[in-house]
Amino acid sequence: MSVSRFLIQTDELEPFLGDQNLRLYDCTTWLKPDPPRIYRAESGRASFEESHIPGANFLDLVENLSGSGASFNFMMPSPPTLSAALEAAGVGDSSNVVLYSRDNIQWATRVWWMMRAIGFDRASVLDGGIDKWEAEGRPTTSEITPYPAATLSSPQARMGLFCGKEEVLSDLENNKVCIINALRETLHKGSETLHHGRPGRIPGSCNVPAVSLLDPKTKAYRPLAELKSLFQEAGALDADKVVIYCGGGIAASSDAFILTLLGKSNVTVYDASLSEWANDLSLPMETG
Numbered sequence: 001m002s003v004s005r006f007l008i009q010t011d012e013l014e015p016f017l018g019d020q021n022l023r024l025y026d027c028t029t030w031l032k033p034d035p036p037r038i039y040r041a042e043s044g045r046a047s048f049e050e051s052h053i054p055g056a057n058f059l060d061l062v063e064n065l066s067g068s069g070a071s072f073n074f075m076m077p078s079p080p081t082l083s084a085a086l087e088a089a090g091v092g093d094s095s096n097v098v099l100y101s102r103d104n105i106q107w108a109t110r111v112w113w114m115m116r117a118i119g120f121d122r123a124s125v126l127d128g129g130i131d132k133w134e135a136e137g138r139p140t141t142s143e144i145t146p147y148p149a150a151t152l153s154s155p156q157a158r159m160g161l162f163c164g165k166e167e168v169l170s171d172l173e174n175n176k177v178c179i180i181n182a183l184r185e186t187l188h189k190g191s192e193t194l195h196h197g198r199p200g201r202i203p204g205s206c207n208v209p210a211v212s213l214l215d216p217k218t219k220a221y222r223p224l225a226e227l228k229s230l231f232q233e234a235g236a237l238d239a240d241k242v243v244i245y246c247g248g249g250i251a252a253s254s255d256a257f258i259l260t261l262l263g264k265s266n267v268t269v270y271d272a273s274l275s276e277w278a279n280d281l282s283l284p285m286e287t288g
Helices: 010-016 043-050 079-088 107-116 129-135 166-169 185-189 224-234 249-263 272-278
Strands: 023-027 029-034 038-043 096-099 121-125 177-181 241-245 267-270
Touching: 010 129, 079 107, 096 129, 107 121, 107 166, 107 249, 121 129, 166 177, 166 241, 166 267, 224 249, 241 249, 241 272, 249 267
Parallel strands: 023 096, 096 121, 177 241, 241 267
Antiparallel strands: 029 038
């Protein structure tokens, strides 16, 4: 099997189940409402163990793929740390990786973006995840066969895929930079009682909710032509640079994934996103 595209369909994947170079991973994470916090992150390992695509293993964003000791959930670890975790899970230089998740594709795209950030490009995301797979009556199992540990060449950080608040702050007055909020519209406007510290958005940012990229019935991406129109309307395709944020760098990765499919190269995810920005009173917020 040769992963030649970043988005793979269910009917394309199924014939390659069992291929010796295929490394298939469930990346599911659950966000549980937890007032006064907006959510509590929980590993999706239990749902994976109950049912998954045959041959799949699990990559745990909560337990071992996020930076340890970070002040915020889901922070990108150092390239050597991430590389070591992937190697232990069976990812090597010759692996053809397919990532999927349950309920929301954003968990798979987050891991895909992280892999890309250490220079690993042999990964694809399963369109519609296991939800679409199951809806089509394709096989599932509860049997788990771990992959043997593998070796990745020394990870080389691909600069610019993640950014911090200083970079975002410096971009606020640059009209050649498009800043996108990937959260739902009500969070973007600040009209919900729940928020990430303060209601609203980074000033001047536009809204392309990650959820709007998906077909609500199949949980697969809408046609690329439709998605292109969304980002064109937001000004992303004509900008010199696109900065994407959300609550914690997860939904933003789905927007970033689609922009990459559309050929946009200068795209960065604000890793700590509103988990940091909305709680730093020195930084501006906008509502309405």
